[in-house]
Amino acid sequence: MTAAPITELNDRARDIFRVVVESYLDTGAPIGSRAIAHLSGLNLSPASIRNVMQDLEELGLLAAPHTSAGRMPTEIGLRLFVDGMMQALEPSAEEQAAIAARLTHAGPVEEAIAATTAALSGLSACAGMVMVAKRELVLRQMSFVPLSAERALAVLVGADGSVENRVIALPPGLPVSALVEAGNYMSAMLGGLTIDEARARIEIEMADERAELDGAARTLIERGLAVWSEDGDRRPVLIVRGQARLIDDAAAADLERVRDLLDDLEGKQDIARLLDNAAAGDATRIFIGAETKLFALTGSSVIAKPFRGLDGRVVGVVGVIGPTRLNYARVVPMVDYTAATLARLMG
Structure with missing residues (x-):
């Protein structure tokens, strides 16, 4: 199913949709009409909100995981929110400093890349990933x-x-x-x-x-x-850090999903192919759930950004993997900044 453009939703529907999505990204849980009426300041009755939520569900943007459990966004709804409603938040000065500090990591360049990836993982509360073409050894x-x-x-x-x-x-x-x-x-x-x-x-x-x-x-x-x-001196190097961050309280209810995801990260081949696909352009790529076959069953999202060397060629891709309910507005700019940082390192 393809989501309707955000412009096709009226103001009331957009406001309620935003509240549902932001609540889900914050808590990972569905939200009901009474909670929306109490928290949102929309001056709408629970019945009016419930009717709008039903319309949004029929459009494929919301879903009710259980009867009377409230609504949460579908993957299609998340895509609509990310593309049409999200307001990105620039990394703070402290976050930028934490990432940039890894550029001074002493030793081989792979160790500096690993340190930068670990910093991204810690700040985003996701698993950090970076893939680079292995430099010719001098x-x-x-x-x-x-x-x-x-x-x-x-x-x-x-x-x-x-x-x-x-x-x-x-x-x-x-x-x-x-x-x-x-x-x-x-x-x-x-x-x-x-x-x-x-x-x-x-x-x-x-x-x-x-x-x-x-x-x-x-x-x-x-x-x-x-x-x-x-033995493949130019073979790409894939570094993954922070896998343990994928096991949070919400994941505990779905250990099989987490186990499959960790197996994917351990195998790395599918992750490398996904990041290779993200290297095709300049823009940050966001893969939500089933949009990529690799994560069709894991309920996970990937945010990835290529970075270039001094000659303008793509030399690597950096990204994070986390639950579909990750904080896209905060994490997307963080990945962008990390890509720029690694470009300086590899330049």
Whole structure:
């Protein structure tokens, strides 16, 4: 069912609809006509309010979960409210400072992204998510640690301070001296280069026989560089923080829904596809409940915003996932601000 445009509702219907939605977003519970008459200051009798609520229900904007339990917005009603009635609230100076402070997080860029995501989760009371294209690692130092006669641990230190380890197979009979020689050569000659740049230089050096290395060390360097190139150096990185915030008092009544949602977050593949879809444009995307197949059964909403690097290309997507009754007016601008913050970090 498609909701009628907000302009097709008269003033009385809009006022009552707004009260129902705002009450639901605040409490997660339906509200009855008597409560609306008492709280709203509309100067309408409960009977008049009840008639309007019935009309809104027939339009597919409200629903009654139980007989005589009052009304709550449907997902279609929430979409109408978000698109046509919501007044966004800018993040406070304190909230902006809490997010921006994560830019100074020492260490690899992924740790700063994770810290920023955790801050967004805490401020929005949702699970925070960010997906970025993994940056090409720039070499600072590389060493090889023998594990056995057949295997060694290749340890790579990046220019950003990150450390990555990979187990590689050793050629039969490789002397320990070759491990030291290969590590020293890579640290001295290939520092400041990306993996692809380092491989290209090694190929040129060896083709011109300029590399002062024996055959065993050459083989080791080729294997050490290849293992990073072949395991998806540009694979997107998805970071999720604050999953525990999805388990609130309202969720306790629907533990199966929460369990399904946490499984989705743990698997991450569907989340990554959803965020990838949100990267298609510049605008903040809001997915409410069944609007995306991923959350058709979870009663959850996703707010996501892409962010760009200095060259104008999309370098990632940041967002939150929470119940459909989350505070959209507060959380949407918060996601926008976080996207701008991450754009500065990745620029």
